[in-house]
Amino acid sequence: MAVDAALHGPDTAIVWLDQDGPDVGLLGLAAFGGGGTGQIFRYAVEDGIARAAVAACGGAAWIAWFRPLGDGGGELELARIDIGGNGIERVTVRSGALRVEAVDVDCGGGRIWVAWTERTTTGHAFVRSVRIADLARSSVRDLGAADRWAISVGATAGRA
Numbered sequence: 001m002a003v004d005a006a007l008h009g010p011d012t013a014i015v016w017l018d019q020d021g022p023d024v025g026l027l028g029l030a031a032f033g034g035g036g037t038g039q040i041f042r043y044a045v046e047d048g049i050a051r052a053a054v055a056a057c058g059g060a061a062w063i064a065w066f067r068p069l070g071d072g073g074g075e076l077e078l079a080r081i082d083i084g085g086n087g088i089e090r091v092t093v094r095s096g097a098l099r100v101e102a103v104d105v106d107c108g109g110g111r112i113w114v115a116w117t118e119r120t121t122t123g124h125a126f127v128r129s130v131r132i133a134d135l136a137r138s139s140v141r142d143l144g145a146a147d148r149w150a151i152s153v154g155a156t157a158g159r160a
Helices: none
Strands: 002-008 011-017 027-032 041-046 051-057 060-068 074-082 089-097 100-108 111-118 124-131 141-145
Touching: 011 051, 011 060, 027 051, 027 060, 041 060, 041 074, 051 111, 060 100, 060 111, 074 100, 074 111, 089 111, 089 124
Parallel strands: 002 051, 051 100
Antiparallel strands: 002 011, 011 027, 027 041, 051 060, 060 074, 074 089, 100 111, 111 124, 124 141
């Protein structure tokens, strides 16, 4: 099942979730540079994922995902994988999140912006940014009541 794709300059990143096979909830990533002509790099990123989104910027794929936990809550995380690299850097965007129904991510102005909807009594939308240089997080911003099934964020020059 395709989840999200991102194109930024020469970088392309595509993420998907395995919904049917033996690896249900496995998050996969394919990424390449060169404006679509470069070598394709494939990654099995994380297990037990319910929602995910990707942004490509600065030669890296930035993936936000939600992993549900047994208590009805879960973890919303952000990871950086350099295209063609082997390492992964992670930062927790929201710990103990209630069920996340939608997530999106974009980059601009040296920051990665993660937006998500979370099941509360009525459903709310939230946003948080992470500085690319050191993975320092801003405060979580509650944007108010929202449809739990869809959200989108766009970023440029440090604004979302």
